[in-house]
Amino acid sequence: MSYSTRQREVILNVLRQAGRPLTPQDIRQQASQDSAGIGLATVYRALKTFIAEEVIVPVEIPGASPCYEPADRGHHHHFICQQCQRVFDLTGCVHGLEALAPQDFCVQRHEIVLYGVCACCTEGRGSEVEASTDQDLHSLHK
Amino acid sequence: MSYSTRQREVILNVLRQAGRPLTPQDIRQQASQDSAGIGLATVYRALKTFIAEEVIVPVEIPGASPCYEPADRGHHHHFICQQCQRVFDLTGCVHGLEALAPQDFCVQRHEIVLYGVCACCTEGRGSEVEASTDQDLHSLHK
DNA sequence: ATATCAAATAAGAATCATTCTCAAATAAAA
DNA sequence: TTTTATTTGAGAATGATTCTTATTTGATAT
Numbered sequence: 001m002s003y004s005t006r007q008r009e010v011i012l013n014v015l016r017q018a019g020r021p022l023t024p025q026d027i028r029q030q031a032s033q034d035s036a037g038i039g040l041a042t043v044y045r046a047l048k049t050f051i052a053e054e055v056i057v058p059v060e061i062p063g064a065s066p067c068y069e070p071a072d073r074g075h076h077h078h079f080i081c082q083q084c085q086r087v088f089d090l091t092g093c094v095h096g097l098e099a100l101a102p103q104d105f106c107v108q109r110h111e112i113v114l115y116g117v118c119a120c121c122t123e124g125r126g127s128e129v130e131a132s133t134d135q136d137l138h139s140l141h142k
Numbered sequence: 143m144s145y146s147t148r149q150r151e152v153i154l155n156v157l158r159q160a161g162r163p164l165t166p167q168d169i170r171q172q173a174s175q176d177s178a179g180i181g182l183a184t185v186y187r188a189l190k191t192f193i194a195e196e197v198i199v200p201v202e203i204p205g206a207s208p209c210y211e212p213a214d215r216g217h218h219h220h221f222i223c224q225q226c227q228r229v230f231d232l233t234g235c236v237h238g239l240e241a242l243a244p245q246d247f248c249v250q251r252h253e254i255v256l257y258g259v260c261a262c263c264t265e266g267r268g269s270e271v272e273a274s275t276d277q278d279l280h281s282l283h284k
Numbered sequence: 285a286t287a288t289c290a291a292a293t294a295a296g297a298a299t300c301a302t303t304c305t306c307a308a309a310t311a312a313a314a
Numbered sequence: 315t316t317t318t319a320t321t322t323g324a325g326a327a328t329g330a331t332t333c334t335t336a337t338t339t340g341a342t343a344t
Contacts, residue, residue, distance in 0.1 A: 001320090002320085002321095003310080003311050003312070003319085003320055003321060004311080004312095005310075005311075005320090005321060005322080006310095007321080007322075008321090024301085024302085025301090037323075038322090038323085039322070039323045039324070040301090040302085040323095041302085041303075041304085041322085041323075041324085041325095042321080042322060042323070044301095044302065044303070045303095045321080045322085046321095065300095065301070077242060079242075079243050079247060079249075082250065088247075090242045090243060091242075092241070092242050093242070094236050094237075094238050094239060094242070095236075096236050097236060097254065097256065098256075099234070100219060100221075100232045100233075100234050100235070100236070100254070100256060101221055101232060101256055101258070102261065104261040104264065105221060105230075105256075105258060105259070105260055105261055105264075106258045106259040106264055107221075107256050107257070107258040108224065108257050108258040108259070109256075109257045109258070110254065110255065110256050110257065111253075111254070111255045111257075112239065112242070112252065112253070112254050113252065113253045114239065114240075114242060114243055114247075114249050114251075114252050115249070115250050115251045115252065115253075116243065116247055116248045116249040116250040116251075117247070117248040117250070118247055119244065119246040119247055122246065122247075122248055143290095143291085144291080144292095145290085145291055145292060145339075145340050145341075146340075146341095147291090147292060147293080147339070147340070148339095149292080149293075150292085166330085166331085167330090179294075180293090180294090181293070181294050181295070181296095182330090182331085183293085183294075183295080183296095183331085183332075183333085184292080184293060184294075186330095186331065186332075187292075187293090187332095188292095191292095207330080
């Protein structure tokens with residue numbers, strides 16, 4: 001049903017090696033290094049296919065363009081830096097969310113998004129990081 | 143600084159009379175009844191102004207286009223029924239959200255969205271409600 | 285009431301992300 | 315290797331949002 005092409009392998013690798021959710025543009029830029037001239041449409045098509053196959057999941061952040069990450073990272077939430085616009089993975093969750101809904105409402109899942117300024121941007125070196133796209137929360141935070 | 147025009151009054155009225163967050167298109171459509179030929183750009187400009195004046199707030203739901211509601215409803219979150227797609231206002235919040243981010247990240251605000259099935263749809267009468275668009279949580283839940 | 289000036293308007297052009305189209309290239313199957 | 319279905323790249327098409335510009339309108343001071 002679905003062919004395995006060089007472009008798709010590259011796209012999946014890019015997503016797996018990034019420590020944070022990536023936008024289609026991020027992906028295209030990264031993938032260009034391994035597969036020159038890859039088209040944006042190809043990225044979008046591959047993303048759609050991978051989502052259907054449940055290999056990746058979309059991360060839809062209000063106020064930012066949608067990005068994507070591998071589906072095997074388990075339950076977690078996200079932080080978006082208001083300055084560099086990058087999205088970071090968070091670990092952990094909170095309890096008591098179901099209590100916000102009336103008793104006769106059935107809560108199936110939830111999303112939490114934190115907005116603020118990441119460590120890089122707080123330190124006033126946000127611009128120098130802007131070019132980098134594959135740093136994850138942990139490498140930034142250690 | 144900011145003029146009060148007929149178009150803006152109409153737009154604000156539409157938002158206040160709706161019991162749920164509206165999209166710019168919703169607003170334009172509603173406002174057309176009171177102010178024929180109102181432009182979409184005008185709606186967007188008015189929304190931007192109202193947001194700057196903190197008269198309304200954007201409601202950014204992951205996976206849905208952004209919508210807007212009056213700001214005087216206080217801090218609250220939203221519930222989306224997976225069946226009828228309506229957005230409900232929730233009351234209350236949870237603590238400990240800042241703890242999800244690393245210490246050197248500055249958390250400024252947050253969004254919580256619960257997904258599930260509302261009381262109406264649980265009772266198997268979701269379809270009959272689908273047409274209604276201006277019911278809020280309280281009228282449904284009382 | 286009128287003149288003045290700043291702000292807002294409508295319409296359409298511009299922009300940006302995403303999807304679509306189609307001929308050419310490529311992967312899998314025969 | 316030949317056949318057939320799928321994927322690709324390039325650019326056109328779409329849809330949402332923002333911008334531009336000439337014109338209109340609201341507020342303010344006569």
